Amino acid sequence: MEARLVLPVSVEQVAVVVRQMSRADRERLLDLVPDLHQIARQAGRGRLDDGLAAVERARVEVTQALAGRRLSLDEPFLGELTLGQYLRLPDQERGRLWDDWGQVDLEDLEELDVRPDAMPAR
Amino acid sequence: MSGPMRCLLDKVVARRIMEALLKLASAQDLIAEEVDALSLYERSDVRWLRLFMAPPTDHILERLVLSTPYAPLIALFRTRAEVARPTRYFKRWSRRLRDQGFTREDAAILALGTFGTSPAADVLGMHFVATLDRPMLNHWQTRQRTIQERLVAMQRQLDPPYRDAFLPQIRRPENIVQEPQSIA
Numbered sequence: 001m002e003a004r005l006v007l008p009v010s011v012e013q014v015a016v017v018v019r020q021m022s023r024a025d026r027e028r029l030l031d032l033v034p035d036l037h038q039i040a041r042q043a044g045r046g047r048l049d050d051g052l053a054a055v056e057r058a059r060v061e062v063t064q065a066l067a068g069r070r071l072s073l074d075e076p077f078l079g080e081l082t083l084g085q086y087l088r089l090p091d092q093e094r095g096r097l098w099d100d101w102g103q104v105d106l107e108d109l110e111e112l113d114v115r116p117d118a119m120p121a122r
Numbered sequence: 123m124s125g126p127m128r129c130l131l132d133k134v135v136a137r138r139i140m141e142a143l144l145k146l147a148s149a150q151d152l153i154a155e156e157v158d159a160l161s162l163y164e165r166s167d168v169r170w171l172r173l174f175m176a177p178p179t180d181h182i183l184e185r186l187v188l189s190t191p192y193a194p195l196i197a198l199f200r201t202r203a204e205v206a207r208p209t210r211y212f213k214r215w216s217r218r219l220r221d222q223g224f225t226r227e228d229a230a231i232l233a234l235g236t237f238g239t240s241p242a243a244d245v246l247g248m249h250f251v252a253t254l255d256r257p258m259l260n261h262w263q264t265r266q267r268t269i270q271e272r273l274v275a276m277q278r279q280l281d282p283p284y285r286d287a288f289l290p291q292i293r294r295p296e297n298i299v300q301e302p303q304s305i306a
Contacts, residue, residue: 002285016263024196031182049124051157054164057148062146065194078182083148087141101185102178109177111210114243119125119249120286 126170127225127252129162130206130238131221134229135295136179139163139203143195155254162252166202171298174206174238174248185290204240206248211276212237218272222238228258235290236273246283248290250298262292291305 007014012021030036073084078101086094132141138159142152152160166173216233220226233252239306253259262269270289277285 010263010266013263014258018258041303042290051161054161055152057164058143058160059146061198062143062195065198066147066192070149071144071191073148076189078185081142086146087150089146094137094141095134098133098182102133102182103249104181106177106208106234107171107213107216107226109208111212111237112207112243114209114239114240114246114283116283118239118244118246118283120283120288121128121249121288122286 125245126167126172126245127249128174128240128245129166129229129252129298130174130176130235130248130290131159131162131179131203132251132253132255133179134164134254135159136175136203140183140195140199143199144192147195157253158294158296159252162292162298163199163202165298172240173203174240175203176234177207180205184291205303206234206238207241207243207303208234209237209239209243209246209284211280213286215273215276218276219269220249220274222269223261224258227253232258232262232290232292235292236287237284247276247287249288251290252290252295253292254294259292259294 006079018029019027073082073087077081077083077086079086079097081089086097089097139162142156142160142163143150144150145156150284163173164288167191183196183199186192188287214230216226217236219229220231224232228229231251231253233246237246238248239245267291273287280287
């Protein structure tokens, strides 16, 4: 029976090391821990099912919210763009636009006092 | 643990959800990250997972809601995502995180995860920060022990309830747990 070792670092730190490994070393790791194959397959399948179900639920909610009407891609969006023009932009460009449009510096906001019985995130 | 868990959406995750809703409304296909973000949005529930957005995201929604065609979608998003507000000690903790090598913007989001509250100011901090920012996630993971030590050192000087502030777990949307029982 293998001796049980206690990890001296967190799983997150192990993940950082794994991400820095070469492909050959990662394949070797999979050989040494074959359970990882099965876990990854099951997680991938579950994630796909969850994703499809979520999209369908959201599609129903969106249809109800818009009373069955479909948004036109020619609809004016922000920044003198139409919705279609915005959605066709590269992701980096859409991110830059959100940075411009969301110009609120959190450091400039007033700090609030929470209620004495505020629930901490434990 | 009592009450629902709380998850702060960073600006990219919030944008992915909004873009997914816009695409569904205009019959466009979604990309994988939009599906993952939308799954998290759909998993939220007042009983076990409350979603929060940062004030800059809300600022964009305020502009978009002025346009009539988008108003129902913004309202839909807001039924599930509240606006997180910075609490006392937010700025101090944000500075500490910048000292750990985070950008000003990343430090602010992460600090909101510890010293952030709901509009009713009845909670302190978030259980999760959902992000797609791999470099920030990696940096958090490698510095987490030091960050925890810094928080503990700072908390010694604070009065309750701020003394009970916690570090959030920083995760990709698909890795936010689905059931409260799976929280360690």
